Amino acid sequence: MNEPASFHMPPEDFRRFGHAVVDWIADYQQRVAALPVTPRVRPGEIRAALPPSPPEHGEPFDAMLADVDRLILPGVMHWQSPNFFGYFPANTSGPAILGDLLSSGLGVQGMLWSTSPACTELETHMLDWLADMTALPAQFKSTSAGGGVIQDSASSAVLCALLAARERATQFQTNRSGADGRLVAYTSPHAHSSVEKAMGIAGLGRDNLRLVAVDEGFAMRPDELARQIAADRAAGRGPCLVSATIGTTSSNAMDPLPAIGRVCREHGVWLHVDGAMSGTAALCPEFRWIQEGLEFADSYAFNPHKWMFTNFDCDCFYVADRAALIRTLSILPEYLKNQATQSGAVFDYRDWQVPLGRRFRALKLWFVIRHYGVEGLRHHLREHVRLAQEFAKWVQAEARFELVVPPPLNLVCFRFRGDDACNERLLERLNASGRVCLTHTKLNDRYVLRLCVGQTHTKEHHVRAAWDLIRAVAESLD
Amino acid sequence: MNEPASFHMPPEDFRRFGHAVVDWIADYQQRVAALPVTPRVRPGEIRAALPPSPPEHGEPFDAMLADVDRLILPGVMHWQSPNFFGYFPANTSGPAILGDLLSSGLGVQGMLWSTSPACTELETHMLDWLADMTALPAQFKSTSAGGGVIQDSASSAVLCALLAARERATQFQTNRSGADGRLVAYTSPHAHSSVEKAMGIAGLGRDNLRLVAVDEGFAMRPDELARQIAADRAAGRGPCLVSATIGTTSSNAMDPLPAIGRVCREHGVWLHVDGAMSGTAALCPEFRWIQEGLEFADSYAFNPHKWMFTNFDCDCFYVADRAALIRTLSILPEYLKNQATQSGAVFDYRDWQVPLGRRFRALKLWFVIRHYGVEGLRHHLREHVRLAQEFAKWVQAEARFELVVPPPLNLVCFRFRGDDACNERLLERLNASGRVCLTHTKLNDRYVLRLCVGQTHTKEHHVRAAWDLIRAVAESLD
Numbered sequence: 012m013n014e015p016a017s018f019h020m021p022p023e024d025f026r027r028f029g030h031a032v033v034d035w036i037a038d039y040q041q042r043v044a045a046l047p048v049t050p051r052v053r054p055g056e057i058r059a060a061l062p063p064s065p066p067e068h069g070e071p072f073d074a075m076l077a078d079v080d081r082l083i084l085p086g087v088m089h090w091q092s093p094n095f096f097g098y099f100p101a102n103t104s105g106p107a108i109l110g111d112l113l114s115s116g117l118g119v120q121g122m123l124w125s126t127s128p129a130c131t132e133l134e135t136h137m138l139d140w141l142a143d144m145t146a147l148p149a150q151f152k153s154t155s156a157g158g159g160v161i162q163d164s165a166s167s168a169v170l171c172a173l174l175a176a177r178e179r180a181t182q183f184q185t186n187r188s189g190a191d192g193r194l195v196a197y198t199s200p201h202a203h204s205s206v207e208k209a210m211g212i213a214g215l216g217r218d219n220l221r222l223v224a225v226d227e228g229f230a231m232r233p234d235e236l237a238r239q240i241a242a243d244r245a246a247g248r249g250p251c252l253v254s255a256t257i258g259t260t261s262s263n264a265m266d267p268l269p270a271i272g273r274v275c276r277e278h279g280v281w282l283h284v285d286g287a288m289s290g291t292a293a294l295c296p297e298f299r300w301i302q303e304g305l306e307f308a309d310s311y312a313f314n315p316h317k318w319m320f321t322n323f324d325c326d327c328f329y330v331a332d333r334a335a336l337i338r339t340l341s342i343l344p345e346y347l348k349n350q351a352t353q354s355g356a357v358f359d360y361r362d363w364q365v366p367l368g369r370r371f372r373a374l375k376l377w378f379v380i381r382h383y384g385v386e387g388l389r390h391h392l393r394e395h396v397r398l399a400q401e402f403a404k405w406v407q408a409e410a411r412f413e414l415v416v417p418p419p420l421n422l423v424c425f426r427f428r429g430d431d432a433c434n435e436r437l438l439e440r441l442n443a444s445g446r447v448c449l450t451h452t453k454l455n456d457r458y459v460l461r462l463c464v465g466q467t468h469t470k471e472h473h474v475r476a477a478w479d480l481i482r483a484v485a486e487s488l489d
Numbered sequence: 490m491n492e493p494a495s496f497h498m499p500p501e502d503f504r505r506f507g508h509a510v511v512d513w514i515a516d517y518q519q520r521v522a523a524l525p526v527t528p529r530v531r532p533g534e535i536r537a538a539l540p541p542s543p544p545e546h547g548e549p550f551d552a553m554l555a556d557v558d559r560l561i562l563p564g565v566m567h568w569q570s571p572n573f574f575g576y577f578p579a580n581t582s583g584p585a586i587l588g589d590l591l592s593s594g595l596g597v598q599g600m601l602w603s604t605s606p607a608c609t610e611l612e613t614h615m616l617d618w619l620a621d622m623t624a625l626p627a628q629f630k631s632t633s634a635g636g637g638v639i640q641d642s643a644s645s646a647v648l649c650a651l652l653a654a655r656e657r658a659t660q661f662q663t664n665r666s667g668a669d670g671r672l673v674a675y676t677s678p679h680a681h682s683s684v685e686k687a688m689g690i691a692g693l694g695r696d697n698l699r700l701v702a703v704d705e706g707f708a709m710r711p712d713e714l715a716r717q718i719a720a721d722r723a724a725g726r727g728p729c730l731v732s733a734t735i736g737t738t739s740s741n742a743m744d745p746l747p748a749i750g751r752v753c754r755e756h757g758v759w760l761h762v763d764g765a766m767s768g769t770a771a772l773c774p775e776f777r778w779i780q781e782g783l784e785f786a787d788s789y790a791f792n793p794h795k796w797m798f799t800n801f802d803c804d805c806f807y808v809a810d811r812a813a814l815i816r817t818l819s820i821l822p823e824y825l826k827n828q829a830t831q832s833g834a835v836f837d838y839r840d841w842q843v844p845l846g847r848r849f850r851a852l853k854l855w856f857v858i859r860h861y862g863v864e865g866l867r868h869h870l871r872e873h874v875r876l877a878q879e880f881a882k883w884v885q886a887e888a889r890f891e892l893v894v895p896p897p898l899n900l901v902c903f904r905f906r907g908d909d910a911c912n913e914r915l916l917e918r919l920n921a922s923g924r925v926c927l928t929h930t931k932l933n934d935r936y937v938l939r940l941c942v943g944q945t946h947t948k949e950h951h952v953r954a955a956w957d958l959i960r961a962v963a964e965s966l967d
Contacts, residue, residue: 057606118568120566126566166843368641382553
């Protein structure tokens, strides 16, 4: 056969370059602790180093890999550094990276069961495994009327929950006729910003999100929730969703699910629970108290891509009534009709999410769970929590510092005994040192530093070094 | 230092197993043509072969990789087979897989410029490169008031376009107060189902999507569009968005952008253009006619993850007025505040999309563009179009077959001269053979077969073999 020229990468090159990239990553994992965690680049600096025009002719792979070192690496924040304590972790691991690599190689689309049955069935199976591993209430397993699906993020999960709640509250008429401004939803001022964003997206209006007052530990007050719902009902509004958080972003506060759940049940309001980072802790029996009351929830999300050694993106989203979710999001054009769908015997996950297309993300979860086993995952989570608790003790033992709230798990909120400007300067200098990355929040209008232990390779000496640095920098402040 | 036990994959194991996975993919690419394209599994069959419970203890990597062969592979549709002609392609390539692997290894979060400046700046730069490569109108480049961002899919792109259009039409009040059922949008009955889905999600209501009549080539009729918009205005409704398609899913019909664009401009309606698969063709000057009139558009999307050898997910979404998009989707909680954002000198891409988190997807685009060069990409696109056009000629030359519409690019709609049941049976038998995958649609209420040429390694002999098989199976039908 006389084939025309090809510009594709020949299999032998793919092997060679692929091995080189794998080795690059292994090297990166070994050297990342020594790199400045936070990049020091000015806006536009990376772009200015890139060629203004795309290449007309192909370039050698080695040049591309060298440019990653030369142009890209100085411009990234090293989320995989063991000295990374900022935001929430986005921890990765060998088995996750390789499971994801296989997904890239297979390149299948999982939008329908029929477009790759294994993609859908492994996903359902992994979500059921995780439900067992974290002792989720039975309503979230696929063997009940509910089930789980992988979303890209907890933001998308809360959006899907809100949409299903919106539809349930309006007998599925909003989807058809549009919103009418009557529905309201509830969360705490410490909930993730994605709840407010979802209100805007869903056409319900950000102003119709009630921020329910919190207690002194920054957890939602169920009595206040009940009061607001009753007031809204009396005013002719339609309460449709409460979004509670187990582990708020700012301070890891735990909303009291049992009391909130009872209020929701009494008023027929959809309860969504966001356990984005902290939900993973429920792998360990001693941390399962965070899930108490989850049996009241209509939906629940937690992110293995934060704290379970699984590459982004991987949010596990569970619903108790999958029919409500599917009815909200399903659509069936002719070109997607097929026998399996029509038989009703399969899940078509495109009906559980906003986008149509989806990659084979269950592979990386499968690899992570099998590589670590339940005991391995538990071991490392316990160690992260232990280190954060140690850190909190060090803070408490030092008169110049203040522990702002008792840390329930792996996130410590603390401040230097000085004004906000002083704490802000402390954080700036810490991050400018390149030796750690911490971030901040505000609690009771005071500037607070956050240290979150969760990167895959963070060990005691990294936390100890961070603390030594914090004390030293604090001492040097004018 | 006395470190506790670790269950993490040691770097040396990561190298070894990583090389094995790379080799597995290289082998897969070499053997995939011989595998049955469409899996033959019953619902539940894959799950039944998986252990009901997760492992308590870790398992060896080799066992996991062997299980991919044993349990997963028989259950996937081989989208990367050169004999795959179904739906739209989701073609991958060596450089894309390796760019994505690097992204997994780096594991950075690109939600803000400051959380990894290189992630944001390379993305902006690649989107500008692609704008140049496909000769997009100037309003879509980041150097204007617009710019581009990577979304997961064209579904999410049209949702974001609709949200921004909704806000622009209501002076950004819907986001605050909720929708009021007054807004309407327009598309053709042949547009992708994601437009209707987006109407439901955005709280505008699926019933408020007008399906504008099409001409005999299944393209939207601008006169009908103008008539409907005028009628809606007269009835006090608020026309907010027209979603036009260049290359509909069913038949690759091209909506006439110049005329549609003039109608939109006259009425102040946001024009979104969906070029999901076909937009990539504009890399070749001779196919740029499909973009004629794109200068009228407020937003535009095309998917390198379909036809540009770039792994899912990678939809390029461009807006002419980025301020409108950002104002619609931005949110700024305390814990995400930072100097770069406050300076206004950077893009924070979380404000250009629904989710907060985002992976470093520009790396794979960078690798693909640099590996192939513009000439390499053009070469393979031209070859795909040539093969589809050849196939169409073969269909036309055969009296028993009918070409349903002239194929503009790489998608051919055809049918066997018989009733719908006969064509349905033909498709079933073709796919059951394992030797090809084709899909179907309905045009003018008739069942039509679709053959789309776009998989990375599809060559003339694969298309020829598909045609031989189609004729043979057709002949064997009772």
